[in-house]
Amino acid sequence: MTHPNLIIMNLLSFLVSLFSKPDSKPDQAPLQQQQNVPDDKPMELKQKFVKVGSSDEGKERYGEIKDQKWVNEGAWMTVYVVPIDIAPKWINTATGKGTGKIYVNKDMKTALDQALCSLRASGLLSELKTFDGCFCVRDVRGVPGKTSWHSYGLAIDVNAAENALGKDPKLSTGFVKCFTDAGFTWGGTFSRKDGMHFQFAE
Numbered sequence: 547m548t549h550p551n552l553i554i555m556n557l558l559s560f561l562v563s564l565f566s567k568p569d570s571k572p573d574q575a576p577l578q579q580q581q582n583v584p585d586d587k588p589m590e591l592k593q594k595f596v597k598v599g600s601s602d603e604g605k606e607r608y609g610e611i612k613d614q615k616w617v618n619e620g621a622w623m624t625v626y627v628v629p630i631d632i633a634p635k636w637i638n639t640a641t642g643k644g645t646g647k648i649y650v651n652k653d654m655k656t657a658l659d660q661a662l663c664s665l666r667a668s669g670l671l672s673e674l675k676t677f678d679g680c681f682c683v684r685d686v687r688g689v690p691g692k693t694s695w696h697s698y699g700l701a702i703d704v705n706a707a708e709n710a711l712g713k714d715p716k717l718s719t720g721f722v723k724c725f726t727d728a729g730f731t732w733g734g735t736f737s738r739k740d741g742m743h744f745q746f747a748e
């Protein structure tokens with residue numbers, strides 16, 4: 547027969563387990579989380595970002611993509627809410643409506659906010675016309691086997707109609723600078739120009 551004290555001890559440890567928090571932090575939490583930066587932090591107070599330099603670094607930080615699925619998507623992706631003065635006029639080409647929310651990698655969220663706020667501060671918001679995609683697990687167009695940064699939610703396409711792949715980009719220098727100052731690499735500098743494309747990786 548079980549000793550009554552043992553039953554009480556088991557009951558106590560069960561109760562303790564109910565109230566103790568599991569450690570849900572991923573092994574490689576984004577810098578924002580590690581430093582507990584709230585999402586609505588003003589741009590001048592934002593922390594220096596983490597930006598990967600190569601596809602190998604990307605794979606190491608964000609994990610493998612297998613059978614067109616990114617295994618760690620759930621740990622890294624989040625929703626960026628576009629500022630309310632920007633959203634209605636920034637047309638999502640997929641829906642024909644304004645762009646209220648964008649599903650992005652946590653690492654890119656702050657940089658994207660900074661880029662948009664810089665466009666506003668520079669009076670260049672009218673140049674931001676369309677949102678043409680962010681997260682999409684796929685290879686670089688025309689380069690089978692080379693993972694696109696879109697696969698990790700680390701790239702965003704804008705104004706695609708006027709800045710098509712392989713064509714001379716139409717974005718102004720000031721517009722591009724708002725993104726590159728925020729940490730993005732612009733596809734307009736690639737040997738095969740991709741003017742619509744900004745990626746949060748080298």
Ligand SMILES: [Zn+2]
Nearest residue numbers: 701702703743
């Ligand atoms: Zn792109």
